[in-house]
Amino acid sequence: MNKNLFITATDTDVGKTLIASSLIKGIKSETTLGYKPIAAGCELKNGKLINQDALSLLAAGDIKLDYDLVNPYALKPPIAPHIAAEQVNLQIQHNELTAGLVKIHQQAEALVVVEGAGGWMLPTSMNTFLSDWVSEHQMPVILVVGMKLGCLNHALLTAQAIQQSNAKLVGWIANCVDDNMLQQQANIDSLHKLMPVPCFGVVPYLAEGQSAAEYLDFEQIEKMLINC
Ligand SMILES: Nc1ncnc2c1ncn2[C@@H]1O[C@H](COP(=O)(O)OP(=O)(O)OP(=O)(O)O)[C@@H](O)[C@H]1O
Ligand SMILES: C[C@H](N)[C@H](N)CCCCCC(=O)O
Numbered sequence: 400m401n402k403n404l405f406i407t408a409t410d411t412d413v414g415k416t417l418i419a420s421s422l423i424k425g426i427k428s429e430t431t432l433g434y435k436p437i438a439a440g441c442e443l444k445n446g447k448l449i450n451q452d453a454l455s456l457l458a459a460g461d462i463k464l465d466y467d468l469v470n471p472y473a474l475k476p477p478i479a480p481h482i483a484a485e486q487v488n489l490q491i492q493h494n495e496l497t498a499g500l501v502k503i504h505q506q507a508e509a510l511v512v513v514e515g516a517g518g519w520m521l522p523t524s525m526n527t528f529l530s531d532w533v534s535e536h537q538m539p540v541i542l543v544v545g546m547k548l549g550c551l552n553h554a555l556l557t558a559q560a561i562q563q564s565n566a567k568l569v570g571w572i573a574n575c576v577d578d579n580m581l582q583q584q585a586n587i588d589s590l591h592k593l594m595p596v597p598c599f600g601v602v603p604y605l606a607e608g609q610s611a612a613e614y615l616d617f618e619q620i621e622k623m624l625i626n627c
């Protein structure tokens with residue numbers, strides 16, 4: 400069976416790409432590749448829309464894939480993807496997301512780390528959500544919690560929504576994106592008690608270019624993958 404791991408977060412801009420890239424590089428038990436099915440916020444390079452997240456996942460992967468395989472929906476403005484798609488008369492189709500994933504699995508027997516866009520309930524149209532697609536494929540989900548004031552509510556609501564949608568929430572990772580957060584450790588301690596699944600790491604505020612890998616519990620993550 401094809402193996403996938405979905406990375407969601409409490410919000411946009413709280414570390415999905417940073418953590419997903421570190422996971423792709425750090426998982427040694429199998430060939431690991433990245434997939435960014437929907438990217439909003441792309442630059443035009445040589446007539447092609449390119450997204451930085453997709454490039455990071457691509458660079459982290461064990462095999463150098465073609466850009467289009469890693470990121471089928473590349474949308475220019477950094478806005479909600481279904482709105483960006485509508486602006487260019489495009490509809491985000493879940494069967495295309497699946498077709499893209501299948502193509503990656505055809506390249507190699509690999510674990511595919513899939514980065515979401517925004518948070519868990521990202522609309523892909525007015526009556527579909529990216530979370531529907533993840534639930535349909537029964538991918539294990541890791542929730543990246545961007546440590547900032549308000550994250551307790553965001554983390555618990557997201558965990559509840561993932562579990563209620565019948566998806567497989569397997570763990571969470573605290574990512575300290577706010578260097579000035581008051582009572583950061585007390586908030587992390589609260590999450591340890593309140594979250595319904597194990598913590599796979601606490602990533603401190605990092606210097607530019609520093610990797611998160613040494614802060615992730617790869618032993619526990621690889622064990623979880625075997626059981627999924
Ligand atoms: N632990 C950290 N310490 C310092 N900076 C961080 C940390 N985690 C993430 N960042 C920075 O925060 C920004 C957002 O991170 P990232 O791009 O990984 O978020 P994202 O959730 O993938 O965003 P998007 O929703 O756009 O995909 C980046 O500039 C990244 O380098
Ligand atoms: C542009 C940004 N960095 C992300 N790629 C897209 C975030 C979409 C958020 C949609 C929302 O939930 O409001």
Ligand SMILES: [Mg+2]
Pocket residue numbers: 415416417452514
């Ligand atoms: Mg990202």
